Amino acid sequence: MTGARITIFVCVTCRVPIEGDENDFETPGGELAAAIEARLRDAGASSIEVRPVECLSVCKRPCTIAFAGQDKWTYVVGGLDAKSHAAEIVATAQRFAATEDGIIPWKERPLSFRKGVIARIPPETYRMTEKTE
Numbered sequence: 001m002t003g004a005r006i007t008i009f010v011c012v013t014c015r016v017p018i019e020g021d022e023n024d025f026e027t028p029g030g031e032l033a034a035a036i037e038a039r040l041r042d043a044g045a046s047s048i049e050v051r052p053v054e055c056l057s058v059c060k061r062p063c064t065i066a067f068a069g070q071d072k073w074t075y076v077v078g079g080l081d082a083k084s085h086a087a088e089i090v091a092t093a094q095r096f097a098a099t100e101d102g103i104i105p106w107k108e109r110p111l112s113f114r115k116g117v118i119a120r121i122p123p124e125t126y127r128m129t130e131k132t133e
């Protein structure tokens, strides 16, 4: 699947509590970013870039990422697992890149994207049009 250049921002400072110890945590965002990059490489998806970022202000929903691209809606997605969601993130990114405006139809969204969307932000050029009946 081809598409526009897009970026997947991956928060590398999200803290995930380690089970059974409320004072201990891990920061799996770096592992998630590496897993996404490896799958993108395998898929030959060179138009999709992964960029680490410090905090997307959704710290209670680790791991958190954002899909962004020129003239596209930006999606912030949380609750992602570094070990099990890399494939779905790559599939979502490829679908996102192929859209004109970044909006992926609900039925085409992987489960982690459906459940994890926290916010969508319009492109800077966005203007709402009035609906006519």
Ligand code: FES
Pocket: 011, 012, 013, 014, 015, 054, 055, 056, 057, 058, 059, 060, 062, 064
């Ligand atoms: S530390 Fe990841 S969103 Fe804040």
